[in-house]
Amino acid sequence: MQKILEELEKRRARARLGGGEKRIAAQHAKGKLTARERIDLLLDEGSFEEFDIFVEHRAHDFGMADQRIPGDGVVTGWGTIGGRTVFVFSKDFTVFGGSLSGAHAQKIVKVQRQAMKVGAPLIGLFDAGGARIQEGVESLAGYADIFLENTLASGVIPQISVIMGPCAGGDVYSPAITDFIFMVRDTSYMYVTGPDVVKAVTGETVTHEDLGGASIHCVKSGVADGAFDNDLEALSQVRRLIEFLPASNREKAPARKSFDEPDREEPSLDTLVPLDNDRPYDIKELILKVVDEADFFEISAEYAKNIVCGFGRMDGETAGFVANQPMALAGVLDMDASRKAARFVRFCDAFNIPIVTFVDVPGFMPGTRQEYGGLIKHGAKLLYAYAEATVPKVTLITRKAYGGAYDVMSSKHLRGDINYAWPTAEIAVMGAKGAVEIIFRADAADPEKLKAREAEYRDRFANPFVAASLGYIDDVILPHETRRRIARALKSLKSKELTNPWKKHGNIPL
């Protein structure tokens, strides 16, 4: 017995060393932690329980028979964050470059299935070179098995991917299916084909960073949802995000004690909207002054900045916030903003998180770039997402709500539960100037007359009262009481029950 125990400890120690001390040192020198070190920081101390530490690959070709390292390039298991169970897999770059073998894939699939059974979030930490080429199709099969589990888990448990090193080829599609992707600046990149292949196929010369670094995916492509300065900050922030989320779609979002009075007044919000209605202001100030303790976890902060998405809490309970941002492109809805917000709204709806929407939108972005890029379908995604969402929806129009964009932004007509407006709200088909130029085309030559008409149009529509008189706005509220009104509205909607017609699934305009 003693001998077996000694053997067990020896094997464990061997497995914990992964690819060996030299490779671990190299990993540190690159500014990266190892797979196990990352898990230690991600989970509550001492809570990690590892699965499959002794699993080895089964390949014999190309000399692989002699190279076996227990664990086979991925560390899997479960533990807790803030006392709540999560499942985790962490790619070990020191073992075969973290490449994916059949055995490696089976380990991941095991935690994926376990997370689904239990109903707990799954977090994947990526730092790997792609497929284990020596294994051929077995490796490809392993990828597909993982993709399938990711897909089945989508909307059932929160899935989070953190890219902490290379993530290329087949490895990118598992993160791509998950709910949120975070990246570490300067040390991570993800792409389908790397710079060498790009060069060979298109002749284009490009660096890893410029092809798939955080500066690309968190800013330009929108593939990833946030970037952090190093492994430590990334893992700390993933812990923070998990605290906002329910464990699965069977649970409500977690509630915690709030030290922030739900009826706190913010007099300065009365001057947030500038007198000149073309001047921008920072909608994040409104969000930060409305949520508990100014604690807001923003998603995709650097991408499609004309819309702000993220999680906050109202009187202790998680809510998703979507807000047009007048500081960027006047808050217009374009392809990127529509896609970003649509995905966020669907996440909230899938996980029982109420949605608070702040509207100040001049419309959809005009132009050939947008139309050729399929703005119609992208805009429709956001429309569809809001329309199908059955979670509590509270909407506040702070200023402009023009045209189709008014309809899209969680309007009454899309089953908005409580729709508020500030006195500065303007709900109209378009801005006064544009409207008058069309309605009174005959007066086009007479600027004086047009100006008078414009003032007339503005008087009629540049206020919330027409919409309120039709019941499209439930109440006009004062900016300084916004937090109290929204907190109350959400409280009143806690027992909301609403279901969509039965279907296998809808056909969102992808």
Added chain:
Amino acid sequence: MFEKILIANRGEIAVRIIKTARRMGIATVAVHSDADAASLAVSMADEAVRIGPAAATLSYLDAEAVIAAAKATGAQAVHPGYGFLSERAAFAERLAAEGIVFIGPNPRAIEAMGDKIESKRFAAAAKVSTVPGSLDVISGTAHAVKVAEVIGYPVMMKASAGGGGKGMRIAWTRAEVEEGFTAAQAEARGAFGDDRVFIEKFVSEPRHIEIQVLGDRHGHVVHLNERECSIQRRHQKVIEEAPSPFVTPAMRAAMGAQAVALAKAVDYDSAGTVEFIVDADRRFYFLEMNTRLQVEHPVTELTTGLDLVEQMIRVAAGEPLSFGQEDVRLDGWAVESRIYAEDPYRGFLPSIGRLSRYAPPPEGTYDGVVVRNDTGVGEGDDISVHYDPMIAKLCTWAETRDAALDGMARALDGFRIEGPANNILFLSAVVDEARFRSGKISTAYIAETWPDGFHGLEPTAFQADAMTAAALAMQRLQGLRNGNGKAFRSDWVVSVGTIKRPLQVRVDGAALEIAIPGERRTLRLDGIDWRPGGALFRGVLDGKAFGASVAPAAEGFQIRMRAATARVLALSPRSSELHERLPPRKPKDRSNRLVSPMPGVIVALHVVPGQAVKAGETVAVIEAMKMQNMVRAERDGTAATVDVAVGDSVAADQVLATLA
């Protein structure tokens, strides 16, 4: 006495004047530009009149608009505050012609003293010792160089109509005269609508000490002691005090006598200030006379017990002074800190934007320290590009200089501003700095104390301990709130910036006992006053009360105490070990990017793509708040891209050009 007066100004000084007028039972009229329509001054005044768009030249500098407002509202007198129309004789004359009283000196005194060239001629005739310089207006760069060579470098180029440090430039070489003269003229034109510039010898190592005078319309003039105004950056005062730690009673009497004599010589009949340059041997030279209320007048009020605005109103109404020189008191010590929207980390460049948070410390008397805060803004107000970026004047008074400065440090701790960059951290650093505390200061104090610019301070030993204790306490309270901190662990490693210490922590009721084994001592944190989400942490560490500004960081907390800011992490030993495995990242070399140091407008570009650029060469000129700032290349190179054009509005940190 007047029944209604108009205040031809904005911001804190308008509010200040309204307060006194209201106390005296006088109705007030505020005038405002479009940018100030919803300002504190407008809301406090009994009436308000719009006088033009945001630009000062079209509103607060529009004398006719102000006069029309006074006539329309039936105001009997106009208080001009400082800046704007306060030192324009023509304005005072126009008011007189309309039968409206100007609450300030008579136009002849303004004319004689207000113009710096005129005043120097006058002072010279009155045998007041002055600094060597040219009494002539400089006609152009060639003339400027000629005069500078005669006087000898360094020289100062000053706007004739200037004041408050605007339109002043020092040149140490001929090349700097050549480069700076046109800019000085342009600034003078932009700021005062008057591009006359003169040149004088720049006295190095000087102190700036000024005497407050007060005259009435019956020939009486008294002085109200001095103010020490040597703490300046970019020739603008930031901290003033009364009295001066350098002035002896005999010197005070001598300076006062000269100031009074000068004032009497021009029949001075209001509040005014005679500025002196004082050298290390306590010799003083007349510099100029400001024929208006000074920004820093509150320190005189706090030490004399007088209300200068009230005195100005009374003498303007024809009342004789109710006291003589022998009645003037000098009680205790008063300090003023000017809270500016400016970035001390970037050479004090002005900042703008909405005050998303603005919470000054409460006014009143606390433990023998009087706290007074003169401000014209509230939370949600804008600091705009159109006007001076001063947010508030925070003053403290106590029996002694040290007590007043200690009080100032505490008051600054309790001042919370978010939105524009501000100089509170810097003011805290000065107030606690050893040389400043010793009183051995000069106008070069800031440049000499922080020769490479101000970059914040490292925490002191006590501050590092307090930050450590605060981080542990916050960690515990957050854990308790989240329901997973029932058993607070005992072994911790806390890092404050680069200092990292293993600790043993014991919870004792509401207090924490923190043992530092490496230093064989134990800290005790009591009186913890903080709740999750709070921005201010208060506690008592080993019997000493402290406050700290706290904010969550991407990892751990960002904590500020006084002028020290640090990232503070409370970690388990295992987590600490893992933190040590990551080498610190080298910041990326960004010297190839030329960025705008502040928001403003590009007024000149001296580079095109492909052009070779030498380190130190001016690449672009940005104008903001009427100041021109040169953007210089940090290293040699060739311009790869030029990303802006003349006339563009740029944001702070915006890339203007890149070097290859």
